[in-house]
Amino acid sequence: METLIEVKGLAKSFGKQLVLKNVNFRVNTGEIIGLLGPNGAGKTTFIRLLNGVIKPDAGTILVNGMDPAIDGDGIRKISGIVTESAGLYHQLSGKENLEFFADLYGVKEKDRAEELLRLFDLEAHQHKQVGKYSTGMRKRLALAKALLHKPEILFLDEPTNGLDPDGVEQVLSYLKKYNEETGTTIIICSHVLHQLEKICDSFAFIEQGTIAEQGTLEELEDKYVGVLTVNVSTTFQPLHETFLGFPCRPASGSMVAFDLPSKHAVPELLQGLLKTDAVFSVIPANNDLQSIYFQVRGKANGIIHQQSAH
C-alpha cells in the first residue's frame, strides 16, 4: 500500500506547554484512520500541523510528498477539513453556500453542488437558510462543503458532535460510502469509539502528547487482549471451574463466560460445547475498540489494567 502521510519525530509546544513530542505516524492512501485520545491530548493540534495551519518545532511531515510548513497551500488544495466551526453562512441557503464556496475554490464542474446535495440527502432542503437547518443537516452540509473540490484527503475533527444516534449513523455511513466510491483518505478524530470501530480501517492513539499506538483492530487485539472473554448463550451448565482447560463461570442471564487465550480458541470451545449442548450465541466481551482504548491508555500511563472478567 502507498504511504500518503508520513510523520517522524514531530514536536510542538505552545509557550512552555509541550503539546506533541516525538510523534511518528503513517497513513496509507485510501485508508480511514481514527485518531483517538482524551480531551486535550493534541488531536486538533496534530491535524492543524498536517494541514500547515501551524508549524512544528521539530520533526518532519510529508503529505503526498509535500511539507505542510512550506507547501500548506498545496496540501489545502488536495484536502478538505471539517471542524467544529463549519464556516457556513447561516443567512444563505444550503445550495447558495455550496455554490459560493465552489466558486471560491475554483471548482469547474457546474453540477458539483447539486451532486453533493443529492449525496448527502439535502436536496429537499437546498433552498432553506442554513440558520434554519438542524444540527445533522448542518454537519452534512459541512461535509459537502469540504468535498466540493474532490479532495484526496479529508480531515474530520469530531464530525458527529451534537448529533443524535440516527444522525451519527447517517453521517458515518455517508463517509464510508464516499471513501469506498472515491478512495478518499479520511482522518477522523472522535470520542465515539463504537461508531469509529464500524468505519475505520485502523486507529492511532494520542496519549501524553505522542502516538502511543497505531494499527488495525486485529493488530491491536493481538497485542492488547491477552485473555479473550466470551459470553456464550448455551444449555451448558458450568459445574466446574474450567471446561477443556478454559476458565468458565455463570454470567448474566443464561450466559456462561469463558476465558480464552485468543479468538483462535473459539472453534475448539464451540466444538466441545456442541458435543453435548446447544449454543445460541457467542459474544466477545473485551476485544472491542473501547476495551482496547483503555488498555492502550493504561499501558501508556504505566498502569496495568486488569483484563475484565465480564
Ligand SMILES: Nc1ncnc2c1ncn2[C@@H]1O[C@H](COP(=O)(O)OP(=O)(O)OP(=O)(O)O)[C@@H](O)[C@H]1O
Ligand atoms: N493556539 C493554542 N495556544 C495555546 N495552547 C493551545 C493552542 N491550541 C491548543 N492548545 C493546547 O494544546 C493542548 C492540546 O489541545 P488540542 O485541541 O490539540 O487537543 P484535542 O486532543 O484536540 O482535545 P479535544 O479532544 O478536547 O478536542 C491543550 O492543552 C490546549 O489547551
